[in-house]
Amino acid sequence: MQIENHLLKTIFENTPVGIVVLDKSGMVQYVNKYTEHLFSCNKIELIGETLDQFVTSYESGPLWNELVENFFSQDSPEVKVTIHKINTDDIVCIVNSVRIESCDNIITLVFRDVTSAQKAAEQIEKKNLEMAKMNSELIRSNAELKKVSELKSNFLSIASHELKTPLTSIKGYSDIIIDNMRDKLDGGIYRMIESINRAADRLHGVVNNILDVTRIEQKRLRLRPEMLELKTLIDDCIDELSQFTIQRQITFKCHYPDQIPYFYCDKMRMQQVFTNLFSNAIKYSPNESVIDVYVSLEKKNRFHIIVKDHGIGIDLSEQKKIFDPFYEVGNTNYHSTDFSKFLGGGTGLGLSIVKGIVERHGGKIWVESQGVQENEFLGSEFHLLFPVQSEISWDDDETKSLYADEPEISIEDEYQEMAEENVSILLIDSDREAVEISRMVLESVFEIIVADTGETGLHMAFEKRPSVILIDPYLPGLDGYRVCRILRSQEDTKSIPIAFFSAGTQKDEIHRSFICGADDFIVKPFSGKELVEKIWRLLMKKKEVESFR
Ligand code: ADP
16 A cells, blocks of 8 residues: 555656646645656745636636636636746646546646647747638739739730721821822832831731730730641742842751641741741841741651750740740840841730640640840740640631632722722711821722711611711710611611621620621721722622522
8 A cells, every 4th residue: 555655656756747736715735746847946936825826717718717717617618828937938738637436626737748748839820810810912913913923914905906096007008009099299208108008017016015914914816727738838938038038048947748738727827837937037147047847747646846946045944934924135236236127126925826826726835045145146946846736626717708718809800890889988987187188099080978976877867878888886975886776777778788898806896796786897907909809898798699699
């Protein structure tokens, strides 16, 4: 028995938890050795004292005295407390009470030191809180970025649309002067007009590039895929650039495999890809250098195309960024070394459009270059991987005409035929410049009626019954779409061919026009020939329909 007592005492004393016996008034009757360590006091200092001077509940719970009362009550709770020390850090303990049967007037408390676990939990909680904050910040800035990007795309789309309308006038007037007034004008003035015409073409190119970038960003790049011969496509693109290659004595060497399967792609878009890559290769290469084009067939279902130049190369740090819209490699010194001439400033849009088109075809593009060394041409390799049969389906594009597949007819025949009939065209457009251009182009062949609002347009349509109606969708008051719907709903006007003419850059603009009942959509800026052609096709279609009745 004595041995047992001794054993128990030794265990009590040396166990790594604090054991404290309190009487009903909360006075300490017994403490083990570990308690001395927990409270940084010796037994003599603790026995006969209450612990309220050392212990408080953790995080402002009940007072120690109240806790002691609870320990004596039946439900012996587990509580978390802080032990305050004078010279060292406070510690956190979990306290459990153990009641001993037949000893109602005392209670045994077990203090477990959980300071490190508590600190770790607090750290984790703090980190979690920080992460939650960062997360919500990220979500917020992501949403903001998305909004900014949408605003930017919309802005670009609207700005380009607004540019296209005045461009129609500049291009239209200068076309008319160049075609008809060569002999009547002073040579200097004529050359200036030619310059204006070229500048309008360049600006038109830039506007179209911006529109392509926004189409790609808004995932609305439409394709019209067809089966094509890749070799012919590449050779044609190289031929188109011959004025530059001849001037710079640059040679293209193409390496084709013996058998090349047909490539299912959008011809116009793919031409854009190769023309961009080839003209960059020319632009950044020294005179008299060679540009290699390798085409190989991987596993019979993928084309691997490499455009390899021996030009200025691209720094490693720039290789990913050059595919971003509006990005141009900063150091233009390299663009204008003694050896290679920088042929005209770019806009930094070409490669981003190329990437968008390639990816839209289910392909990949990347660049490999050893970087840039002053006065040394390390060259660049642009790699393209395309599925031979990409999973793209026929998709309407913006310049689509309902009659696109019909055979070409010479413009002279068209004029002849139309001049014989008494054809009248109603133009409903509030843009005076655009009306003037259309009038100049059309009035030698047709009778032109003009209305500058939707309401007058409707009135004239009912009164004059024109052969064709051209409507700008953006009219003040009654807009073009509503005008078209009304015309389609009335017996007298429902079979008159209607075409919308607009810059056609707004999302769904073309789609909306067709839904309202339009027969065609003419994209501004249009050439005179294009306009006459469209009107003629509309008239032919009407005749065809009437002959079936
Ligand atoms: P840009 O209209 O300026 O040519 P791109 O998007 O086509 O715009 O090209 C972006 C940038 O990538 C260019 O400004 C040029 O610095 C770099 N780059 C493109 N192609 C080549 C090339 N073949 N060799 C060297 N640099 C190139």
